[in-house]
Amino acid sequence: MRFFDAHADDPWVLEKYADGQADVRKQAILTMKRLLYTKFEADVAAGKYDGIDLDALPVDEPMGAETDPDVVDRNEATLRTVAIKTVPLTMPRADVDALFRDLPGLIYVTLSEPRLPAQQDRDRAQPHLPAGMGLGGRTGWAVFDSTASAEAAIAHLKEQADTKANETVTQLAFAIQSPMPAKYRTTAWDMFSHPDRLATDLETVKGIATTLDTEAGLAGAQALLEKYADEAPKVHLDVLVTYLRRVHLYCYYSAGCETESLEELAWKCGDKVFRKPGAGDPAGDRAAALLAKFDTKVRQKFDESLRPAKAIDELVDAALGQYVAKEQEHRYRCEFPACGKLFKDTQFVIKHIKNKHAADVAPLITSITERATRLNNFLGDPHHLHPAGMNPTQFTGPFRPPRAAVAAAARPSMMPRNGGSSSYGRERRDSRGEYMDFGGRDEPRGAPRSAAMDPRGLKSYMDLDAPGEGDVVLDYD
Template identity: 20%
Template sequence: MSLEYQVGFNYFAEWWRVEQVIKEEKERAKNGGRKPVLKGEREAREERGKEREQIQAAYDEYKEKLQVQMAKSFVDKHKREEWFKERYDPAYLKTFKAKLRSYRHAIYTDWERQLDDGIFDEFTLEGIYKNESNGAGGIVEKEEGETTAANEVLGVGDLLPCKGGELRDEAALQPTLLIKTIAPTVNREKVEEFCKEHLGEGAGGFKWLSLSDPNPLKKCHRIGWVILHPGEDAQPMIIDDRGDGRDEDNEDGAVKEDIETLQTPLGTAHKALEALNGKTVIDDDRGNFTCHVGVHEPPTAPRKKALWDLFSAPERIERDLQLAERLVFKMDNELKEYPEEEFGNVDGLSKIEQRVEDLRSKGWLQPPANAPVPAKKKEVEELEEGEDEAMEDEDEGLYDEEVDDEELLAKKKKLDLLIEYLRRVYNFCFFCVFESDSVHELTRKCAGGHLRRPRSSLTTAAKATARATATGQSFPYKKQETGDAEAEVGTVEEKKASKLSAKTQQQLQRAFNWVKTYEDKLLQLLEPDTVDLKKLGGKPLEEALEDEMEKYVRQEDESKWRCKVPDCTKLFKGQHFWRKHVEKRHVEWFEKLQNDINLVNTYVLDPAHIAPSRSDANSNGHFPMGNHVAATGTPRGFNLANMNFNPANAGMQNGFNMALFNPAIAGGNWDATFGHDDRHQGGPNRRGGHRFNNRTAGPYDRQQRDGRNPRFAGSGGRLTPPPRGGRGGGGGARFGDGGPGPVQSTQGRSIKSYEDLDAVGSGGNGELNY
């Protein structure tokens, strides 16, 4: 509980076992008793099972308590910083949301026009494996019966978009300035006033200020983007259909010659750069801030991330569609809080449903290029790319279940448009579950969005796991106990599990956990009242008030309760009288206490909050560590048994965490004064004779190759250090003259036999040579 991060289960389990050993030793020392005898294999296995249950319960309790403690500490540390107030303080948040709605409504109007113009008619989130892509949004020609195989290890970057999936948001290409660093104390409104003062709000002037999440690695500093209105003479930037800068007729990747001359938004940004760079934002309350600005250049080809294969299953598509519809409905209603006559009606969900129905009635909804063709086409056509060999042998009805029918195609299309709608209008990534205040912050967090894997690559086990995530069931494959030979597998799913390799089952478990976490985060936004605050690190208001107020009252007698609120010492007959006194006489203090509790709860309910339990500053996935940052916390795959360390040592009772990674502290007979002699550290010093001229030879130095020469007989193979001033040069005192004794000379080494240390023969069985 005193560490600054949450430890892993294995770390906690080893600590728990050591604590139990210490408690048992104390009990035996106090009450007497015999040490436990060795148990049989069956009893030991049963005890291990019970012990694991106890450890899991203790670990869950530890996590819950630690989350509450760390969330409160984090809020207390950062609640006065501007970025924290903007995200969680109700007064700041209300003002910012009002500005954000106005900005987003203009984006919604553009999106509505593009939807009606058919820009998104071919848009899709279907992906193609890189090794099967033909480079034009389709797949390479396959042999008869060849199907898409799932990758053995799923990676985030192993997919390319189908034709229509490479569509880019033009808002990312508008003229923009980058503010390179913004201190946590800098106020958003002051920066906005500064930009308006120097740039104006007309053509080529200030349009919107976007600020990133704070970076924990850089003392919670942020970066910012000053989004500009297009200049008066601005022409549209050249955007090719591929999104990679190539012309349709120019396959060698050459950039068009006149592209630079037409990029007038760049000229707009350079003018604004000269007006802002090096200028100072004046703020008498928080301190002045000098703006260091550059021209923002968006990524030329944003990387799209591949989703887990579970998202390609029909059951998962339906579940995600429900969640997306609820989220769009909620966010549209928040955008409607302005009067309709001022901003017009906002209803993205109805618009998308209507557009999908139009496409369906025209027959434009087609399966992706990598999907198998329906079985009925086999009689009149040759096998097409992506066709499954099951068409030849299996029943036609069984195969038809693997083909996207019109209903599923309509659901996929609606889901894809809703996800893109959330990205463009609300700068919200549906799968990462975080909201940004501009397309630039969204691109920094999640560059190109996500792609679904081909449905044909789903395995039977993946389908069962996807079905479990969609219906709220537990993971369908349980780990089998290898030690119990008499255990029988009862259910069908458990029988299937025995056929899965450990690697496949582990990957499915990871996918299941990822999908569950993603869905839980979405429900934090959709159903905040039903969330278990304690698991997230918060507490219900009434319970938290009781816990906090107990610290400010003291019972001095059966009917005497002393008020300990600052500057108050009144005495009351009962605790309920004291509670009324606090609510009536200490109104300001009581309201501040309530606000602090609500602030913690608001913070933990944010699914993209900066989590203090992670020591790697990568808590919400946006700030990957550099190579220079040393990793802290529990190592992956930690196991104390592999560290050659005896946890039963009594010297660990008060210093387990230090001894865990420093074996020198763990030794019970360690002599602290011995370490002050820099010539004789713990353990044998093998320095190779005269290799270091200013050092004495170690107590167990082996002979060098020419050590047989009589001239060197006095310097090699010595058991004790040489006398001071001897041939070794400046040697230390001998044993008996104040030098180290035999215990210290071998300290730190577990000696099995002298042959192990000093054997001359290469086989390790020669005679000792002193």
């Protein structure tokens, strides 16, 4: 609540959770899914759904990462994407859209949620907010049809900034980023590898894919199940989990985390989530409790009765309490001028106000109702942004600048890359899960290897806030 109160009127909250604006965003996401579906049809034909195996976690080397379609396609798109660094929290999406709307070759513009800075940086990020409530800016991505279009866009925006032709553009910075190594994670628990759980997940994922397909007017799940009809059930599961990510921007193994673009998905959930190898027993007490939490989180999107919500009537009544004065026990007065009627309890005054002063309080009731609806939409989103630590059970895994990256940034930027395969497959753990990271945390941006990966020698920059650098963690609690 305190976090919501601190950000209730931020554009990112209004755009995602206020009725009306949220509908616009939902429509935009459906449009995005249909765009991704055209790629899906080409991908299926090109065999990019063949041989998907979410148990095949690369351990010693980034096996297959160089040919992994998710990584290859992301890096291809990166080269024709203008990354918009640190969109201020006060800047509405419409302002960013307006900057890019008419630029030649634009395919779409999309924004991330705000970054959640490390605890010690939050108060510096937004000093005017209560302690620990501060957020970092959003990241934007403007995807173009070619590198040339993206470079032309940057040149145009730079010119606008230089001539101060546009107020918005002077607050933003733009760059085309270098391709990034694969960023893989595992699920938090090996229980997901148990045969019983695989069967359960397949049924769940079939239902989700079908529901989301229907909502968007697509038929990918059906097409995949037909194409791979002769394969084992686990293949069906892995193909559908992958389809949900690539088309519906939905990461099942991140407990149903959803984003509005592939860029934001890679930023939040990495390039791929593998099942943790092993044979955990999902029937144990603790495992069952954790899996039940996971399942509830997944189901909340599809079942309104599972979403927490505040009673709007109670919030309205509480707000109307400002017109009630208690004079003594059993004497409560209506404070409207020229009224002053007495009642024996608050609830009767409030009922009276709603009846007799309806016109006077209508704007207040409308405003309280709108805000409460926004709050309920926020609370009902199981992946809503939430400062970890304030309520760890709500934590999903937003961006935190990783300590290792900060340390790397402090070192000379031309330091040679740490050599050999030992830099691959490093596994990081924290209290909220674990993931595999081939991202070369020890390698600063702009170091020789990055340059070598970018044959066109495009501009790259070192930026701890850059998209794709998020210290993504996974949590099912």
